[in-house]
Amino acid sequence: MSISRRDFLKLAGISSLGIGFSATDLLWKNRAEAIEYMSSPKGLTAKRWAMVVDLRKFKTEEDYNRVIDICHRIHNVPDFGNLKDEVKWIWTDTFEHVFPFQKNEYLPEGVQEKKAVLFCNHCDNPPCVRVCPTKATFKRKDGIVAQDYHRCIGCRFCMAACPFGSRSFNWRDPRPFIKRLNPKFPTRTKGVVEKCNFCVERLAEGLKPACVEVSNGALTFGDLSDPNSEVRKILSTNYSIRKAELGTRPSVFYIIGGDEDA
Amino acid sequence: MLEKALTGSRRYWGWIFFLLAVIGVGFIFYLRQFAYGLGITGMSRDVSWGLYIGQFTFLVGVAASAVMLVIPYYLHDFKKFGKILILGEFLAVAAVVMCMLFIMADMGQPMRVMNLVLHPTPNSVMFWDAIVLNGYLLLNIIIGWTTLGADRKELPPPAWVKPLIYLSIPWAISIHTVTAFLYAGLPGRPFWLSAIMAARFLASAFAAGPALLIILALIVRKLTKFDPGKEPIQALGKIVTYAMIASTFFLILEVFTAFYSQIPGHMASFEYLYAGLDGFGKLVPLMWLSTILAVVAIILLVNPNTRKNESILAFACITVFISLWIDKGFGLIVGGFVPNPFERVTEYWPTMPETIITIGVWAIGLLVLTVLYKVAISVREAQIDSGSNTH
CATH class of the missing domain: 1.20.120 (Four Helix Bundle (Hemerythrin (Met), subunit A))
Known part of the structure; x- marks a missing residue:
């Protein structure tokens, strides 16, 4: 195809103008947003991902360990063997510590001491995102609160802001303390914050979070904005609680129990 | 004026080299922290801020307190603060320098500090803290240096510096308000x-800032020919x-x-x-x-x-x-x-390394303070020698 000199100049002029504009645009308007996983056609999508934890279905120590181990293994969470350096994405504590505002010594026997699994609540109004000075932690369109390990400056403002104690800091190089490396997930460096990511890397491949998969139905994952989703069905037929009094609108719900397991 | 910091008694140089030695030791420990990570400190998952952020918070206050001299002198015409005003302003400079160093010492990834500028985030209080602290540092350096320079030549400060002085008053309040907001807004x-x-x-x-200033003024009186005066104290x-x-x-x-x-x-x-x-x-x-x-x-x-x-x-x-x-x-x-x-x-x-790094940052602050005070006091001493003590 031939092109006249005049047209060429016109085109070149417009193009360079365009490049100029998009460059300014990049520099001033759309400063690169922190990385997100690109979702493939087979990826699972939602408006607001949420989790329901059914404590009735956690019966043995093994039920807890299974969900914790799988998460920490696939996400290369280091095990330092001491509390001072500790990094954890999912862990347990007893009911009275998980819900200090629900303290009630007249609860059915065993409830106060009952263990609950804890992880990031992926709040709809997340204080960690509000305080982060670099947007290294951000809320995705599907409601997941994600963390960019390469942008984080390690100021730990998010750790002070999180009312759920969900965030861990790499006080030292975590890599020597990863028992078995999963090459499919990034390891972290010292000096950055990390936490549960609702398995965004699995969602992108059409898989539910790993903890859900091994929980034997004790953990349910789904779209909170969809009235027909599994989580909504469970929430509409069971009484659930969450630490909601601080206005962060957490996306993790706990079903404590009823007659059948008392 | 800076050349005045390059001539001094043996005692002056002894103090400078002592501070440099302390800074050197602190820096060696900082390099250890840099290599190992913040695990070298006593902080943990549960107590994720400690001595460094505490020093930062305390010193922002010391820096803001310069306004306790500026308000009486410029807004209430309290002339007696005229000669020691510079001590307050230079104390503010040293304090803000320490604040920034403590923030750097507390960062997990200090090499990424420019991410604050690359990804400015106005919903983070830390974004505003960075702005007000840098602004306050700049204001005090400009105001302190210009007024002292004019004073040395027996001239009133240039007119353009007046608005900056008035601006420094709300600015001082802002640095400590914003610092308080770092904490007071967490659910x-x-x-x-x-x-x-x-x-x-x-x-x-x-309270803490002017208390420190009184101690410094008394030390200045003891060690130099410049007497800050009984009444201002x-x-x-x-x-x-x-x-x-x-x-x-x-x-x-x-x-x-x-x-x-x-x-x-x-x-x-x-x-x-x-x-x-x-x-x-x-x-x-x-x-x-x-x-x-x-x-x-x-x-x-x-x-x-x-x-x-x-x-x-x-x-x-x-x-x-x-x-x-x-x-x-x-x-x-x-x-x-x-x-x-x-x-x-x-x-x-x-921990021990954390404490030594903290002492090292204080030593840097004292070094900055010493050099700035040496300049200011040399100007005052020259005025005393020439008998032109007009204030």
Whole structure:
């Protein structure tokens, strides 16, 4: 195809103008947003991902360990063997510590001491995102609160802001303390914050979070904005609680129990 | 003017080299921290800020307190502050330099500090803190240097600096307000979640800062020919008195709200700090030392007979400074993290490397202060020598 000199100049002029504009645009308007996983056609999508934890279905120590181990293994969470350096994405504590505002010594026997699994609540109004000075932690369109390990400056403002104690800091190089490396997930460096990511890397491949998969139905994952989703069905037929009094609108719900397991 | 810092007595150079040695040791330990990570400190998952952030918070107050000289001199025409104003402004410069260094020391990834600029985030209080601190540093350097330079030539300061001086007044208030907002806006930390936090910060700042300034003025009088004068020191003493009372009053307000309401979350941190919680009480002796020092200071400051005695005033200022350093530079930060959101107690105590790095940063601050004071005092001494003491 031939092109006249005049047209060429016109085109070149417009193009360079365009490049100029998009460059300014990049520099001033759309400063690169922190990385997100690109979702493939087979990826699972939602408006607001949420989790329901059914404590009735956690019966043995093994039920807890299974969900914790799988998460920490696939996400290369280091095990330092001491509390001072500790990094954890999912862990347990007893009911009275998980819900200090629900303290009630007249609860059915065993409830106060009952263990609950804890992880990031992926709040709809997340204080960690509000305080982060670099947007290294951000809320995705599907409601997941994600963390960019390469942008984080390690100021730990998010750790002070999180009312759920969900965030861990790499006080030292975590890599020597990863028992078995999963090459499919990034390891972290010292000096950055990390936490549960609702398995965004699995969602992108059409898989539910790993903890859900091994929980034997004790953990349910789904779209909170969809009235027909599994989580909504469970929430509409069971009484659930969450630490909601601080206005962060957490996306993790706990079903404590009823007659059948008392 | 800077050349005046390059000539001095043996004692001056001895002090400079002593500070450089301390800085050197601190820097070696910082390199260790840089290589190993912040795990070298006493901080943990539960107490994720410690001595560094405590020093930062305390020193923002010291920096802001320069305004306690600027307001009387420029807004109320209190001429007696004229000669020591520069000591306040240069103290602010040294304090802000230390603040920035403590932030750097506390960062997990200090090499990424420019991410603050690359990804500016106005919804983060830290974004505003970076702006106000840098602005305040710049303001004080410009104002201090220009007014001193004009003074040296026996000229009034240039007209363009006046608006900057007026701007520095609200700016000083802003640096400590924004610093208080770092804490006071966090939902899960009831110890910090208090509307009076910024006011309490300012009150303690206006006590600790001028107290330090009185101590410095007395040292300057002893070591140099420049006498800051009895009256300015007494006027500062009154400021320290009022501010210390206000600061203690605000603390009592916090204690009342927590304990009369009987809300467990609001009482827990106070219990940990002053009585111990679940058998943990590492900070209890320190917090009571702070309380006793505050009481002693207020008794000595309120009584005009003791306040007017310069030796007793100096002692009272030292007690004010130590009391508030413990309260704000240590207890306030650690207390906010204990107990954790699950009502469990993890204790914190700074490690040796962390302490040495902290001392190293203080030494840098003292070095900056020494050099700036040397310049300012040399100008004053030259005025005394030429007999043109017109103020």
